[in-house]
Amino acid sequence: MSDILLRNLRPMGGPVVDMRVQDGRITAIAPALATDGLPVEDCAGAIGVSGLVEAHTHLDKTLMGMGWYANAVGTDLHSMIDNERTERHRLGLDPHRQSMRHALALVAAGCTHIRTHVDIDTDHGLAMLDGVLATRAALAQEVMIEIVAFPQSGLLVRPGTLELLDHALAQGADLVGGLDPAGMDRDPKGHLDAVFALAEKHCKGVDIHLHEAGTLGAFSLELIMDRTRALGMQGKVAVSHAFCLGMNDWHATEALIEELAACDIAILTTGAPSREVPQVKRLRAAGVRLGAGCDGVRDTWSPLNRADMIDRARIIAMRNNLRSDTDLAMALDICSTGGAQVMGLQGYGLDVGCAADLTLLAGETLAEAALSDAPRPLVLKSGRITARAGKSMREAP
Amino acid sequence: MSDILLRNLRPMGGPVVDMRVQDGRITAIAPALATDGLPVEDCAGAIGVSGLVEAHTHLDKTLMGMGWYANAVGTDLHSMIDNERTERHRLGLDPHRQSMRHALALVAAGCTHIRTHVDIDTDHGLAMLDGVLATRAALAQEVMIEIVAFPQSGLLVRPGTLELLDHALAQGADLVGGLDPAGMDRDPKGHLDAVFALAEKHCKGVDIHLHEAGTLGAFSLELIMDRTRALGMQGKVAVSHAFCLGMNDWHATEALIEELAACDIAILTTGAPSREVPQVKRLRAAGVRLGAGCDGVRDTWSPLNRADMIDRARIIAMRNNLRSDTDLAMALDICSTGGAQVMGLQGYGLDVGCAADLTLLAGETLAEAALSDAPRPLVLKSGRITARAGKSMREAP
Numbered sequence: 001m002s003d004i005l006l007r008n009l010r011p012m013g014g015p016v017v018d019m020r021v022q023d024g025r026i027t028a029i030a031p032a033l034a035t036d037g038l039p040v041e042d043c044a045g046a047i048g049v050s051g052l053v054e055a056h057t058h059l060d061k062t063l064m065g066m067g068w069y070a071n072a073v074g075t076d077l078h079s080m081i082d083n084e085r086t087e088r089h090r091l092g093l094d095p096h097r098q099s100m101r102h103a104l105a106l107v108a109a110g111c112t113h114i115r116t117h118v119d120i121d122t123d124h125g126l127a128m129l130d131g132v133l134a135t136r137a138a139l140a141q142e143v144m145i146e147i148v149a150f151p152q153s154g155l156l157v158r159p160g161t162l163e164l165l166d167h168a169l170a171q172g173a174d175l176v177g178g179l180d181p182a183g184m185d186r187d188p189k190g191h192l193d194a195v196f197a198l199a200e201k202h203c204k205g206v207d208i209h210l211h212e213a214g215t216l217g218a219f220s221l222e223l224i225m226d227r228t229r230a231l232g233m234q235g236k237v238a239v240s241h242a243f244c245l246g247m248n249d250w251h252a253t254e255a256l257i258e259e260l261a262a263c264d265i266a267i268l269t270t271g272a273p274s275r276e277v278p279q280v281k282r283l284r285a286a287g288v289r290l291g292a293g294c295d296g297v298r299d300t301w302s303p304l305n306r307a308d309m310i311d312r313a314r315i316i317a318m319r320n321n322l323r324s325d326t327d328l329a330m331a332l333d334i335c336s337t338g339g340a341q342v343m344g345l346q347g348y349g350l351d352v353g354c355a356a357d358l359t360l361l362a363g364e365t366l367a368e369a370a371l372s373d374a375p376r377p378l379v380l381k382s383g384r385i386t387a388r389a390g391k392s393m394r395e396a397p
Numbered sequence: 398m399s400d401i402l403l404r405n406l407r408p409m410g411g412p413v414v415d416m417r418v419q420d421g422r423i424t425a426i427a428p429a430l431a432t433d434g435l436p437v438e439d440c441a442g443a444i445g446v447s448g449l450v451e452a453h454t455h456l457d458k459t460l461m462g463m464g465w466y467a468n469a470v471g472t473d474l475h476s477m478i479d480n481e482r483t484e485r486h487r488l489g490l491d492p493h494r495q496s497m498r499h500a501l502a503l504v505a506a507g508c509t510h511i512r513t514h515v516d517i518d519t520d521h522g523l524a525m526l527d528g529v530l531a532t533r534a535a536l537a538q539e540v541m542i543e544i545v546a547f548p549q550s551g552l553l554v555r556p557g558t559l560e561l562l563d564h565a566l567a568q569g570a571d572l573v574g575g576l577d578p579a580g581m582d583r584d585p586k587g588h589l590d591a592v593f594a595l596a597e598k599h600c601k602g603v604d605i606h607l608h609e610a611g612t613l614g615a616f617s618l619e620l621i622m623d624r625t626r627a628l629g630m631q632g633k634v635a636v637s638h639a640f641c642l643g644m645n646d647w648h649a650t651e652a653l654i655e656e657l658a659a660c661d662i663a664i665l666t667t668g669a670p671s672r673e674v675p676q677v678k679r680l681r682a683a684g685v686r687l688g689a690g691c692d693g694v695r696d697t698w699s700p701l702n703r704a705d706m707i708d709r710a711r712i713i714a715m716r717n718n719l720r721s722d723t724d725l726a727m728a729l730d731i732c733s734t735g736g737a738q739v740m741g742l743q744g745y746g747l748d749v750g751c752a753a754d755l756t757l758l759a760g761e762t763l764a765e766a767a768l769s770d771a772p773r774p775l776v777l778k779s780g781r782i783t784a785r786a787g788k789s790m791r792e793a794p
Contacts, residue, residue, distance in 0.1 A: 068761040071721045248645075273670035274718035302720040303768055304711060314701060318712070321671035323699040324468045364465040371700055373770070 002383035004356075005035055009043040011350045013366035016045055021356040024382035029352055041385070043360055046377050047369045049332065050350050051112025051357035052309040053339025056240050056268040056293025059099035059116040059135065059145070060128040064298050064307075065396070066091065066098075071303065077183065077211060081153055084300045085123050095131025101396045102297060103135055105307035107143050108392040110359030110376040114143055115207070115268075115293070115343055117150035117177050117240075120168050122160045129168050136172075142386045142394060146343055148207045150177035155194055156185040162194055169202040178208035181220045188220050196227045205236040207268070210244065213276060217244025218256055228263045238266040238342055240293075245283075246276030257286045266342040269334075270295045270305075271316035280320050280334060281327070291339035292316055309335040310361070313370050325367035332370035356383035399780035401753075402435040406445045408747045410763035413442055418753040421779035426749055438782070440757055443774050444766045446729065447747050448509025448754035449706040450736025453637050453665040453690025456496035456513040456532065456542070457525040461695050461704075462793070463488065463495075468700065474580065474608060478550055481697045482520050492528025498793045499694060500532055502704035504540050505789040507756030507773040511540055512604070512665075512690070512740055514547035514574050514637075517565050519557045526565050533569075539783045539791060543740055545604045547574035552591055553582045559591055566599040575605035578617045585617050593624045602633040604665070607641065610673060614641025615653055625660045635663040635739055637690075642680075643673030654683045663739040666731075667692045667702075668713035677717050677731060678724070688736035689713055706732040707758070710767050722764035729767035753780035 006019040011029065018033040019026060061084070063069045069091075073083045087093075099116075106114060119128045129149065136145040149168035155161050155178070169176065178195040181188035199206045212220050221244060228237045239260075245253055245267070260267065266289035269278055283290045297307045306312075313331040316322070322331050340348040347355045360377040363369030375390025386393055403416040408426065415430040416423060458481070460466045466488075470480045484490075496513075503511060516525045526546065533542040546565035552558050552575070566573065575592040578585035596603045609617050618641060625634045636657075642650055642664070657664065663686035666675055680687045694704045703709075710728040713719070719728050737745040744752045757774040760766030772787025783790055 068765045070762065070764070072723070073721065075718055075720055271670075273668075273712070273715040303725070303764065304715050304720065315670070315715070318670040318701050321472055323472055323701065324470065326469070328700070365467065367467070367700065368465045 003038050004380070004383050005033060005038040005040045006048070007040055007042045008045050009048045009360070010045060011048050013047045013369065019048070021380070021383035024356055025347070026350070026352050026354050026356050041378065043378065046360040047363055047366060048350065048358050048360055049369070050336050050340070050348060050354070051359055051379070051381065052110045052336050053113045053291060053343065054106050054111050054293055054309055055115045055291035055339035055342050056270060056295060057102070057114065057116050058118070058296040058299065059102045059114070059132050060095045060118045061296045061299040061301070062098050062102040063091065063093065063300070064098065064101045064105065069298070069300060069303070071300065073300070077180070080301050085121065085153060087300045088124065095128045096134045097397045099132045099135040100138065102307055103139055103143055103145065104392040104394060104396040107379060108376070108387045108390055109308040109310065110361070110379050110387070111309060112143055112357035112359070112379070112381050113146070113340065113343060113345060115146040115148065115339070117148040117207070117209070118173070119152040120149050120161065120164045121151065121153040122158050122164065123153070125164060126168055126171065129171065129173060133172050141384060142381055142392070146175070147173045148175040148177040149173035151179060154179070154184045156187055156190050165198055169198060169204055175205040175207050176202070178206065180210065180212050181223065182216055183212050188223055192223050192227055196231060199233065200231055205238070206233070207238040207240060209240045210242050213243045214247045217242070218247070218252060221256055225259055225263050225265065228265055234264040235344070237263070238268055240268040241270065241272070242267050242278050243275050245278035257283060257288060261287045264289070266291065268293055268342060269316065271312070271319035273315065273319050277319055280316060280330070284330065289338070289341045290334055291342035292335045310370065311373065317371070325365060328367035328370045332366065356380050400435050401777070401780050402430060402432055402437045403445070404437055404439045405442050406440040406757070407442060408445050410444045410766065416445070418777070418780040421753055423747070423749050423751050423753050438775065440775065443757040444760055444763060445747065445755050445757055446766070447733050447737070447745060447751070448756055448776070448778065449507040449733050450510045450688060450740065451503050451508050451690055451706055452512045452688035452736035452739050453667060453692060454499070454511065454513050455515070455693040455696065456499045456511070456529050457492045457515045458693045458696040458698070459495050459499040460488065460490070460697070461495065461498045461502065466695070466697060466700070468697065470697070474577070477698050482518065482550060484697045485521065492525045493531045494794045496529045496532040497535065499704055500536055500540055500542065501789040501791060501793040504776060505773070505784045505787055506705040506707065507758070507776050507784070508706060509540055509754035509756070509776070509778050510543070510737065510740060510742060512543040512545065512736070514545040514604070514606070515570070516549040517546050517558065517561045518548065518550040519555050519561065520550070522561060523565055523568065526568065526570060530569050538781060539778055539789070543572070544570045545572040545574040546570035547606070548576060551576070551581045553584055553587050562595055566595060566601060572602040572604050573599070575603065577607065577609050578620065579613055580609050585620055589620050589624055593628060596630065597628055602635070603630070604635040604637060606637050607639050610640045611644045614639070615644070615649060618653055622656055622660045622662065625662055631661040632741070634660070635665055637665040638667065638669070639664050639675050640672050642675035654680060654685060658683045658685050661686070663688065665690055665739060666713065668709070668716035670712065670716050674716055677713060677727070681727065686735070686738045687731055688739035689731045707767065708770065714768070722762065725764035725767045729763065753777050
């Protein structure tokens, strides 16, 4: 928690004002505020937005800083999953060191909150979770990290995984993960019953990877909605990817979206350009909470993603054909406020009383800022400066 | 034309060698070449690739350096076209100055060759062409610019346009352009007959924008192939975008691709993430010449694109799900050699005897270089240094 006076800031691209931060919270926003003995930071007219929220990533997977990983794997899901499990051993991936690198790269790029999935499987047990928990503790003052215990290699098909997930939730994971109930476990009912039973037992939320496309994905989504309603878990469930919502059947998709809104199930998108994806304007219009993430960054899956929610805003804009200033502001909002809504963050925003979690962005207007790949001039977490000129204050290991 | 000795270069990511350039051509590639009195440039082990080729853009449209353009236009083609014609006047867009800025940004990013479409319409006459011709002359030593006379606002629907295109070709445009024969002119036969008649009259090639999707685009494509065969224009025709090749009908698409290969018609793609696009691996496997472009950059249409073929290689990789090192090298190849093949460039490449058109890229491997957004260390056009550390040697106006 820190005290600071930000001078010459343009919140959300509006007029230049000052912002006073005390005990980590915004206490005043107005032109020409008195210094009152606070340390002063001149923002030089930069745009300020509430902290970026990376709401779908995998901190335990990145190979950042380990040299180039030559990828010769196929692009089917099972090949990539099996390859990764083997390669983790061969490459000697240290989950604490790697998640520190990834999380600090996100901080440098303006993030104040992260939801990460962490692999739990019978080959590696809870080693990935232990590493990411250590990172969460080490970076408690830099970035809030929420952890999903994620059965990446399947749940029912790998006996012992369920028990590991149970342990992971007891040891500090915040949500139960799941993955393609039909495609991975070949048993959608069994997979989802297990996931929701864990959530109920530990009173925790759910975030399920759903790559299944078309009517298969729609069926899995219906089963997720059934369980959300039956357990009264409205507002506590998210579905990541949800490629089925991009299927070419307007009426079927409309029915799914309306039902998602009624169940208050959130959607997390990466705007994956090679897949059918949910149309973000359609989800927003229906009132579905919608966040975004960069997914895995420089891992055994792919080198295409970057740890930068501004880069992701552009990808989402490109995938959804968002071009106008209004639409580009929406893309940025999905990568900040949208993620905060999915994570259920309290006191998030740029209003008086909110936590002083914010990033400066280069640009003349909010739309330009949403697309600018320039280094972030300054990032604050609870009023503490966590990054400056595109570099995190804390050095990555 | 320049002489230079490049030391410690890794052509295409291979072993470190030296490269001797004399009279603008590569005369030797080997380790530890004698200096022979040539000026020496140390490449410090950077990867060298043949010059990047921007094969589909619009140098006359950019608003670079003119402040942020607040876009409030719809995303349908006609709205965007009409808006641009009006806004050119209101904004006082200077086609020479703007095309200089755009072309030099491409040079800074490693480009040595550009194919640009230039709007020809009855509102602006040949003003855009004059501006871009002036830029071509001014930058003759920096970058080769090929010009397509492009009826952006329609051809038959705007009487007088045909005559203007005729003048444009007489005054130095290299190819005849066209645009959505059904969608714009509402007369696919009439539009294409006019385009190909101009090409025949001036003995010039053709490059047609085809946004038409599905079976309508397939029909227009068939009409283009008919005329290519009838006039013996195999090897001289290109189709830009060709979204119809991304349609969800495997057999119909396969037949079109085979016929494209038989007619030696080239395809130019931007990998547009919001549209169905041709699958690049499929086209390459069929032997279709395939280049790429960034399309318009920071114009009244959209602020999403950048003047950078390395950025474009990543977008094409994302849209086509290219992840392996082999596939990423292909994405880079499409953005260099592929474009050169479409433009029919002679003496292009990194072999002895080729023109010394090349760019250095940051990265450990070719795949990493294909995705690295780091500034290009050095760019050469005919052996002359045109850019260094991401900045063009010539300053933009």
